[in-house]
Amino acid sequence: MQQRCLAARRAGQTIAFVPTMGYLHEGHLSLLRSGRERGELLILSIFVNPTQFGPNEDLASYPRDLERDLAVAAEAGVDLVFLPTPEIMYPPHYATYVTVEGVTEGLCGANRPGHFRGVTTVVCKLFNIVQPDVALFGQKDFQQLAVIRRMTSDLNLPVEIVGLPIIREADGLAMSSRNVYLSARERQQALALSDALHLASTAVQQGEMNVQALLALATRRIEQEPLAVIDYIEIRDALTLQPLQKIDQAGAEAVLLLAVKFGKTRLLDNHYLTQPF
Numbered sequence: 001m002q003q004r005c006l007a008a009r010r011a012g013q014t015i016a017f018v019p020t021m022g023y024l025h026e027g028h029l030s031l032l033r034s035g036r037e038r039g040e041l042l043i044l045s046i047f048v049n050p051t052q053f054g055p056n057e058d059l060a061s062y063p064r065d066l067e068r069d070l071a072v073a074a075e076a077g078v079d080l081v082f083l084p085t086p087e088i089m090y091p092p093h094y095a096t097y098v099t100v101e102g103v104t105e106g107l108c109g110a111n112r113p114g115h116f117r118g119v120t121t122v123v124c125k126l127f128n129i130v131q132p133d134v135a136l137f138g139q140k141d142f143q144q145l146a147v148i149r150r151m152t153s154d155l156n157l158p159v160e161i162v163g164l165p166i167i168r169e170a171d172g173l174a175m176s177s178r179n180v181y182l183s184a185r186e187r188q189q190a191l192a193l194s195d196a197l198h199l200a201s202t203a204v205q206q207g208e209m210n211v212q213a214l215l216a217l218a219t220r221r222i223e224q225e226p227l228a229v230i231d232y233i234e235i236r237d238a239l240t241l242q243p244l245q246k247i248d249q250a251g252a253e254a255v256l257l258l259a260v261k262f263g264k265t266r267l268l269d270n271h272y273l274t275q276p277f
């Protein structure tokens with residue numbers, strides 16, 4: 001892979017890169033479509049990265065369907081699919097990790113210790129292997145995108161980071177490879193996430209600027225679902241991810257971020273509160 005990428009760079013080709021864990025859906029496809037427009041060489045990686053999973057998380061059961069993914073990738077015009085193994089990425093005596101401070105604290109960082117260290121380490125390694133001009137990520141994983149932007153800037157990595165909007169099912173549920181874990185009842189109740197975002201952003205459009213009131217509104221909607229267990233519901237500054245005291249339409253962009261568990265499945269969703277849902 002490294003040789004192919006180097007040759008492409010020497011030939012003056014721009015490289016667009018979409019890192020994923022596979023089990024591709026329309027969210028991944030939106031990144032690939034944008035990558036296809038931005039790069040002469042479009043590279044997709046599929047790697048279920050063990051270092052970003054905690055000991056009691058779903059590494060072993062994470063959904064996989066390589067055959068289908070390869071067909072989807074070909075259809076999307078991907079030029080190269082990089083399929084490293086854990087042994088290639090983390091050979092014996094592996095000892096180097098990338099740690100980003102600040103934006104990794106709180107939200108998913110609080111509930112998944114070590115998660116972002118795994119993400120930044122693997123993304124940094126993938127960037128070094130692929131050497132892309134542009135890399136595309138989804139706003140679905142809002143904090144992850146902020147962490148990757150921070151790492152790229154702090155380490156002077158010569159790659160442009162592009163963040164793209166959340167792709168949803170027709171009924172509002174944010175697409176995720178993990179949605180297949182949901183039972184029919186959980187799937188129905190999971191609509192509370194997008195509903196809560198909808199309620200809160202509508203309230204902001206109608207003039208509600210009080211963070212506590214907006215959080216209470218979103219929380220009440222999630223708590224209506226008996227199977228929902230809230231991990232966090234927070235309103236943060238979209239750029240710094242610092243907690244916000246109040247919504248200020250003229251100032252910082254506020255984002256409402258949710259993590260909610262249904263059984264063993266942990267779902268994420270978010271929305272800019274200053275934008276209609």
Ligand code: AMP
Pocket residue numbers: 019020021022026027028030031136137138139140141164165166167168174175176177
């Ligand atoms: P994953 O395979 O879950 O690691 O995701 C790979 C990339 O796809 C990440 O940049 C995600 O943010 C992005 N992604 C996942 N789900 C969605 C979605 N529903 N809409 C947009 N991007 C997504």
